[in-house]
Amino acid sequence: MxxxxxxxxxxxxxxxxxxxxxxxxxxxxxxxxxxxxxxxxxxxxxxxxxxxxxxxxxxxxxxxxxxxxxxxxxxxxxxxxxxxxxxxxxxxxxxxxxxxxxxxxxxxxxxxxxxxxxxxxxxxxxxxxxxxxxxxxxxxxxxxxxxxxxxxxxxxxxxHLPYQEYLPQYYYGFHNNKIYNFASAPRLFRKYALYGGTCHMMITTRGCPFNCGYCANASLVSVYGRKVRERSVENCIEELKEVRKDDFVLYINFQDDCFFVHNKEWIKRFCEEYKKHINLPFIVRAIPTMLDKEKLSLLKDAGLSIVVMGVQSGSDHVNFNIYDRKVPFATVKNAAVLISEFKAVPYYEMIVDNPYETEENMMETISAMSRLTRPYTISLAHLTFFPGTPLTQKALDDKIINPEAYLNRYMVDIDYTYLNKLLYITPYIPKSFINLLNRPSKSRNLTHSLLTHVLFFIIKRTVEPAVYMFLIARSLNYNMNQVIRTFSGYWRSALSKLLFNYLSKSDLQYSKKLTYFRKHRPSLFESDPHITEK
Ligand code: B12
Missing domain, CATH: 3.40.50.280 (Cobalamin-binding domain)
Known part of the structure; x- marks a missing residue:
């Protein structure tokens, strides 16, 4: 069949x-x-x-x-x-x-x-x-x-599952009115692959130990259960040995919700095998409370380059009571010290545009983030109310969103408010500046606004990409061969940091398409037909 x-x-x-x-x-x-x-x-x-x-x-x-x-x-x-x-x-x-x-x-x-x-x-x-x-x-x-x-x-x-290939022979794509076999047209594959195809996205576990109120995991656990399932070290390394044969793969990007769920024994063996057989820089995701010095040290020695860590908010009230995420900011601070100590690239993810958050909560976030060990980078995501999450249910009950909110607005499409811009530039400006600018709307004047907007414009195009590039080079222990390969192979992404975020670009194009068709093909967006259940 x-x-x-x-x-x-x-x-x-x-x-x-x-x-x-x-x-x-x-x-x-x-x-x-x-x-x-x-x-x-x-x-x-x-x-x-x-x-x-x-x-x-x-x-x-x-x-x-x-x-x-x-x-x-x-x-x-x-x-x-x-x-x-x-x-x-x-x-x-x-x-x-x-x-x-x-x-x-x-x-x-x-x-x-x-x-x-x-x-x-x-x-x-x-x-x-x-x-x-x-x-x-x-x-x-x-x-x-x-x-x-x-x-x-x-x-x-x-x-027991077969390995995930980097670029299977039987993978095709639609481009410029034609269907191409990606394996025969790898340049085209790289055009559509994130980060110019330089990363193999790998998953060593299924499941997340957390159950945050805004995350789809709240529904997924009802099907998959709470237990995080893990692959053996041997199984992961065998997949990677195949992937490594493609010269274009420069990084392994581990997509696990938290790589640190693996115990020390697993990580130790993984690092030994990884260094021996794979030896490529890699990216992991971490939950601050689970970050561990010994594991981090082993991973760094094996080639860890970037740590992506969800912070979401600098306010414990917002994290605990609105997001149902029991991660005190004090643990973020400790994790940030460790990530810096091991010279990995710290990439912190924040959620903004939360209708349940007050101006004070947002100011608390900015002030908390300003105290983290530098240099680090952050990304801001619009709070998208995805279906099936407890937070979405609350917002629907409170009648502050419509049920299709997640289809109308993308995570990358944040509000460019004064405080969002200030949060974005927080890692790159002196603390005294942050203290001066971090104030409620009623006590801001034209100078504050102008300064924040101008700094945001300049920093996004100059300081941020420079810091990012420095951090990458440092995480690679200034290994010039790897640095040059990263920035040439990864140029689409590196350059896009200067101009726009590549992922957001394709998402926003899709968002525009949806808006266009909503207007021109309303029948597609009409409500669902009725059917009975058995
Ligand atoms: C890796 C990842 C990505 C990767 C790759 C996505 C992919 N399709 O592989 C990238 C970076 C591209 C990505 C992007 C986004 N992601 Co993402 N991503 C994940 C992550 C962390 C892991 C996914 C994964 O690899 N799982 C392992 C595989 C084996 O599982 P799976 O993909 O679910 O597939 C299994 C089943 O679902 C099923 N299945 C899947 N497809 C099909 C099709 C058929 C026909 C059948 C029968 C079965 C089937 O079988 C598969 C094998 O068992 C999940 C979190 C999670 N834990 O799931 C979030 C997640 C899927 N992402 C999410 C989101 C929101 C996004 C973005 C929309 C964020 C944004 N930028 O706005 C973008 C979308 C960008 C775009 N325009 O395409 C949400 C989705 C929520 C939702 N309700 O849709 C998740 C669940 C995160 C979360 N916790 O909320 N993501």
Whole structure:
């Protein structure tokens, strides 16, 4: 049986689909992955139609995060006009809003897709497509009725799954009205891959030990449970040995919610093997309370370059009571000292535009951040009310957002307010300046405003990229070969730091497209059809 797996994401990092395709192929079926970046057109392009007709799949899968809901709805309509092939939706949005998704697909995958897709293809092969499959993890729309089947237990042995490849042979993409095989056109793949394709995105665990009020994990734990599942060191290193064969891969970007969930023994063995066989700089994510000096020291010795750490707010009240995130700022301060001590690049993520936050909370955040060990970099994200989170439920109950808030506004699209700008430049200006400018609106005058706006404009284009580049060079122990390769290979990203953020650019383009089609194709945005449940 043949399965076409489609991503509508703006960039080419499609970990979930790579895992599913690898498993489908390992179990004797065939799979192709097709990237249709941000596709929202009113017609199916002839090149896409021809590609699908040539491949003639038995099943078409569409992967979606919440922001891709309308693209997935649109594409499903377009595919149905031309093909009879059953459609399955999967991914985070199918888990957090299954009732909504099943209205547009024949099946939805309510959990991990690797075994689910294989079971469905086996069922088609053995019993045909007309018999309703009795399979866990699958919801079915049959004669305008929904059949809900129980979620399958999460995959216990992640080591049993085939490895995720950097650039599989069967990965295709739609670009300039043509379909290209990415493996035969790697430059094109790099155009769509984040950071110019210099990073392999790797995941060594599934699950997060935290349950913050704004995060999709609150829904995901109801399907996957709370236990963080981990891969063995050997399994991770074997995947990386393959990836390392591609000369273009300069960094390994570990996407685990917190790399420090691994115990010391695991990290020690990982670092030994990593140094021996891989020896590339790498990036990890950390939760401040879990950062540990011994682990950090081992990781640094093995090539740790960047630590991405969620801070969210400098106010304990906001973190504890609004975000339900029990991470005192004191632990952020301690973690920042350690990250600096080991000369990794500190990259702190903050959430802004929170309607529940007061001006005092925001000023407290700026003052707290100004006390962190320098140099460091920060990124600001708009508080997006993703579906299925406790915070979104609260905001809906309080009637301060509409249910589609997450489709109208992107995380990268922050409000350029006085205090947001001041927070953004906090790592780069003297503390005395921050104290002078960090004041409530009623006590600000024209000089404060002008100074903040001018500093923001200049720093974003000059000081910030310079600090970023210095930090990268320092984290690489000034190894000139690696530094030059980073900035030449990584030029798209490095340069984009000077001009705009690359990820935000594609997200904002997609956002503009959505606004355009909302106006010109209102039928796509009408409310969902009614169907009954069984
Ligand atoms: C890595 C990552 C990214 C990477 C790569 C994403 C990817 N598709 O692989 C990048 C950096 C591109 C990314 C971007 C964004 N991300 Co992100 N990301 C993650 C992260 C940390 C891990 C994802 C992952 O690799 N999981 C491991 C794989 C194996 O699991 P999976 O992707 O869920 O896939 C499995 C199932 O979902 C299912 N499945 C998936 N697709 C399909 C399709 C079919 C047909 C079937 C049957 C099954 C199926 O099977 C897969 C294998 O088991 C998650 C957090 C998390 N823990 O999930 C957030 C997360 C997915 N991201 C999130 C968000 C919000 C974003 C952004 C929108 C943020 C932004 N900038 O505004 C952007 C989107 C950018 C864009 N325009 O495309 C949210 C999504 C929330 C939501 N309700 O949609 C998450 C859940 C973070 C969070 N905790 O809230 N992200």
């Amino acid at each position: 043949k399965c076409l797996l489609i991503s509508l994401q703006a960039n080419a990092y499609v970990a979930g689909l790579k895992y599913i395709a690898a498993q489908v192929r390992a179990r004797g079926h065939d799979a192709k992955i097709l990237l249709l970046p941000g596709y929202l057109e009113p017609e199916l392009h002839p090149a896409i139609e021809d590609f699908i007709r040539d491949y003639d799949p038995d099943l078409t899968g569409i992967s979606l995060m919440s922001i891709e809901f309308y693209s997935a709805k649109n594409l499903s309509y377009l595919l149905r006009e031309k093909f009879q092939t059953p459609i399955i939706w999967g991914g985070v949005h199918a888990i957090v809003k299954p009732e909504e998704c099943i209205k547009y697909a024949d099946y939805i995958c309510y959990g991990e897709g690797e075994n689910t897709v294989v079971s469905l293809l086996d069922h088609f092969r053995d019993k045909g497509k007309d018999l309703v499959p009795a399979l866990p993890n699958i919801w079915i729309r049959h004669n305008e009725t929904v059949i809900k089947q129980d979620a399958a237990p999460p995959i216990a042995e992640l080591d």
